[in-house]
Amino acid sequence: MIEKQTPSEMFKERLKAARDLRGLSQGELAERSGLPPSSIGHFETGSRKPSFDTLRKLANALEVTTDYLLGRTDNPALAESGDPLYRDVGNLTARDRELAKDFLKMLAERSQVKKKGDDP
Numbered sequence: 001m002i003e004k005q006t007p008s009e010m011f012k013e014r015l016k017a018a019r020d021l022r023g024l025s026q027g028e029l030a031e032r033s034g035l036p037p038s039s040i041g042h043f044e045t046g047s048r049k050p051s052f053d054t055l056r057k058l059a060n061a062l063e064v065t066t067d068y069l070l071g072r073t074d075n076p077a078l079a080e081s082g083d084p085l086y087r088d089v090g091n092l093t094a095r096d097r098e099l100a101k102d103f104l105k106m107l108a109e110r111s112q113v114k115k116k117g118d119d120p
């Protein structure tokens with residue numbers, strides 16, 4: 001019978017894997033996330049568990065989703081919600097989301113016009 005890992009056990013492995021994937025030392029991850037370097041070591045050994053806020057900081061610094069760090073998905077790549085361009089969209093009001101969508105559409109259209117102007 002295969003024993004399933006707990007989220008805490010999975011987290012320490014995923015944190016180290018994501019850090020290695022990004023080519024960061026514990027100190028570099030600490031600097032990017034605004035955490036003390038000793039905390040990164042404690043998280044990777046499993047002697048401490050992160051708060052929700054700390055989990056978010058780590059995921060943002062590593063550019064992965066919290067779901068990956070917690071073992072809910074096996075894909076460490078940036079999901080749309082983890083992409084720096086889209087990361088904060090969930091915090092916007094519906095009206096502000098529409099404004100952001102309209103702004104991105106305007107930028108895309110402007111980019112297309114510039115490309116057409118560059119054609120011989």
